[in-house]
Structure formats: C-alpha cells, structure tokens
Amino acid sequence: MSLRHALLALLDAGPMTGYELAKQFDQSADRVWHAPHPQIYTELRRLEAEQLVVADEQPRGTKAVKRAYRITEDGAAELTRWVSEVEAPQRVRDVAYLKATYFEYTAPETVRRHFELHKAHHQEQLHRWERHVAQLRAHETELLQRRLAQAPEERHEAIVAYKVHVYEGMAERARTEIEWAERGLELAAKLGR
C-alpha cells in the first residue's frame, strides 16, 4: 500500500488540510500513483488512528474549524523505513498490451484506433512530464519550495535530482510507448492492405 507513503511524504513538507492534500496529490503524486479522493480521505483517517499523523484544529471563519494534518515522529520513521525497503518489482498488468496480443480478432480500422489513442495518451503524458521536469529544475513547484525550505542546504541537490530522474524516466517511458504505437500503426496499415 503506497498511498499512505505518498501522503506521509506530502505532509513531511509541512502541515496540510485534507483538501490541500487532495489538491497536492492531483498536482504531484498522482502523476506516479493515481488515487481517487475518497481513498485519500479514508487513508488519512487510518494514518491518524495509527498516530502517524495528527490533526490540529484551527478556526475557519467564526463558526467552522479546519483540520490541518501534520506528520508525527512515528510517521517520519515509517516514511524513511518504506523508502529504504528494497521490494520485489511489481508484476505486469497491462490491458493495452494484453488486448494487442489478440488484435487478429478485430478489424484493421479498430486496431488503428487503439494505437492512435495509445499514441495520443502518451504524447499528452510526455508533455506533462517534460513540463514537470522543467518546473523541478527551476524550483518552481510549491511543494518542492516547501521541502527545500525545510531541508538543510547540503540535501537540496539530492532532493531535486532524484525527482528529476523519476520524471525524466516517465518521459522516456512515454516516448517508448509513442514509438510502440507508431510501429503498431505501420503494422495495421501493412496488414490491412
């Protein structure tokens, strides 16, 4: 379960409300770990029950309160433990590739639409990753600024460099998928003749 660690990492940059966390999640962690908002709120309550985070209540206007979560020492220890743990790589489950194994069952026109969608999706992803790499290098994201503001100077290079490495890797993956779809389009054209 990695949603909890993504949330702990976000809170390690400073306290946030559930709403702010969900928003940050959409803007950053969601890029490598997709989770719908209800799952985020459920996991936050679990983290609170396990005392890995605590909620500070602050007045919002005159009547309401807002709950800002912050990471506890136990939470920070759990985050470090998880990052340090070297796990077995995940098994593959890719519906696009599974389906493509059986493209002989469908018309070349449908195959073409499959590969066009695959290509368009990964082109969009590629632009996202490239933009994000540029933002990270320029220290432009709010989350990175918060994290750098908290961390000693000598760790700044590593903080930025590992994130850049991940998003450059995502960009490279997207390029691989675009090329696969392009070769698929050529194949469909050839077989459809």
Next chain:
Amino acid sequence: MSLRHALLALLDAGPMTGYELAKQFDQSADRVWHAPHPQIYTELRRLEAEQLVVADEQPRGTKAVKRAYRITEDGAAELTRWVSEVEAPQRVRDVAYLKATYFEYTAPETVRRHFELHKAHHQEQLHRWERHVAQLRAHETELLQRRLAQAPEERHEAIVAYKVHVYEGMAERARTEIEWAERGLELAAKLGR
C-alpha cells in the same frame, strides 16, 4: 476485468482443463497479465455460470473424471467485443518510481540497491521477451501452433505479427527500464561522493 478475456482467448485456441489453462497462463498470458492460480479457477467458474464456456467431462483413468473447458459462441462473441472496444488508457501506479521520488530520505547505498534490483529484474524480463519473440517468429509455442491450425491461412500473418509486436514492445520497455536504472546508479554514485 481482463483475466476473463485472457482465459477466453486461451480457450479459443482449443479446449483445455483448468490445470492446462493455469499452466498455459503461466507460460504465455501471465507475461502481460499476472494472475495467481486461485483467481484463475474462480474466474473459470464464473465464465461457466455465464455460459461463456462449457465443461465437458471426460474419464481420467477408471475412477476420476476431468473437465475440459471449451469456449461457447457467446464466449467467442464476448472476446471479439472486448478486443474491439477502445478503452481509456490505464492510470499509472508504479511503486518503484513513487519510491524513487523520495530517495533523498535514504542512504546512497540503499538507493544503489534499489536501482541494481530494478536493472536485474528488467534484464531478466528482457531475455524472456527476446526469447519469446524468437519462439513466435519460429512458430515454436504450442499455443500459437494450436491457434494457427484452427485459423484460415490468410489470417496467419496477422496472428503472428500482432503477438510479435506486443512482445517486442515489452522488450523495448525493459530496455527503457534498464537504462533508467543505469542512469539512477550514476546519479547515486555522484550524489554519494
């Protein structure tokens, strides 16, 4: 849910028992869609209840019976429907990349072990995909032989070509991951100095 479609596709090449299906699954479909054996048996019973497959009982020795599953017309129609349906691409959930975003929390030596494992895993995968591509091109896999024996001659090229395209794509993905891990190792060495 794609396990059911992987099973329907296997049965479309000819009847098989649950045991044979599980074995075939490990040897072929498992490469793009991992599923543990109990899930396979559960899904087979569901497919039978929905009459997408039927089981023929055959004697095994003098006392036991074995159940050989075969695909029904409804099952074949469902397989074709699924292959033809163009779906939205999956969202990313990759624990290795998520974790790598936070490598500043751990020691360079641990980072090195993460990337070494990632590289070794994908090198092993790469050999599997390359071997499988060679086997497909040579029509060496039993499943492909069964499928070709059933299909009209004019479809043979497409049957082989789409499968080769998928496994070449998997090989290319593995190469992308190996290169990512190698750049990660260089980064860890640089930051660890």
